[in-house]
Amino acid sequence: MIKKLMKYLIKRSTKLKVDSSKLILFDVDQTLIKVFSFHEKALEKTFKENFSVKASYFDVDFEGRRFADVIKEIGKKHNLDLSEEEILKFINDYSQNFEEILPGNIEKYILPGAKELVQELSKKHTLGIITGSTEKVGSEILKRSKLYDYFKVFCFSNEAKNRAEMVAKAIKKAQNYDFSEAIVIGDSTNDITSAQANHLRVISVNTGHHTKEKLLKHHPDLFVKTLEDKKILEFLK
Numbered sequence: 130m131i132k133k134l135m136k137y138l139i140k141r142s143t144k145l146k147v148d149s150s151k152l153i154l155f156d157v158d159q160t161l162i163k164v165f166s167f168h169e170k171a172l173e174k175t176f177k178e179n180f181s182v183k184a185s186y187f188d189v190d191f192e193g194r195r196f197a198d199v200i201k202e203i204g205k206k207h208n209l210d211l212s213e214e215e216i217l218k219f220i221n222d223y224s225q226n227f228e229e230i231l232p233g234n235i236e237k238y239i240l241p242g243a244k245e246l247v248q249e250l251s252k253k254h255t256l257g258i259i260t261g262s263t264e265k266v267g268s269e270i271l272k273r274s275k276l277y278d279y280f281k282v283f284c285f286s287n288e289a290k291n292r293a294e295m296v297a298k299a300i301k302k303a304q305n306y307d308f309s310e311a312i313v314i315g316d317s318t319n320d321i322t323s324a325q326a327n328h329l330r331v332i333s334v335n336t337g338h339h340t341k342e343k344l345l346k347h348h349p350d351l352f353v354k355t356l357e358d359k360k361i362l363e364f365l366k
């Protein structure tokens with residue numbers, strides 16, 4: 130009887146220990162790093178080269194959305210009905226332009242507290258990436274900022290139909306890691322709603338283009354001004 134109880138307690142304590150580890154899914158742009166000006170230049174150049182129009186990300190509400198969807202909608206604003214083929218070519222050209230425009234080392238564009246937080250959390254938790262960027266662009270940003278190696282799971286925009294699906298896919302990809310709970314950290318309302326669609330808790334950080342009021346309307350579980358806020362570590366305990 131005692132032996133059995135001991136066995137149960139050991140099993141339980143091991144499980145509790147494993148359960149404290151989480152899968153933490155980070156957005157990239159405006160959450161970990163701010164390289165928006167390079168995105169904007171690449172967008173302007175690619176639209177000009179392909180369709181001779183002067184386009185901007187600000188033509189639409191682009192935050193937290195899949196790149197292909199954003200391009201399609203910007204095209205519409207300029208009376209262009211872009212075909213699948215045109216979008217694929219655009220994505221390819223954009224990647225090339227972006228890689229040329231983006232400096233080789235972009236560590237100085239990492240947002241306040243982001244590197245320290247990622248370093249700290251990676252000691253105990255499994256970290257993942259969910260980004261509206263395509264694999265080529267997203268990986269390049271993470272590599273040139275020297276953040277890439279802290280992450281184990283990646284879901285890029287070319288892997289799913291929408292952001293909620295990207296979250297679900299990232300969780301699926303992480304199935305070999307032990308975690309009791311997945312949590313999303315991002316700067317846009319889409320980060321919040323995609324987490325909620327998967328019944329996950331979400332931390333909203335106010336370093337992007339969405340206002341505090343807009344973000345709070347979607348009821349994130351924690352709202353912080355920057356990733357320097359110590360409440361994040363407390364929340365993820």
Ligand SMILES: [Mg+2]
Nearest residue numbers: 156158159316
């Ligand atoms: Mg973002």
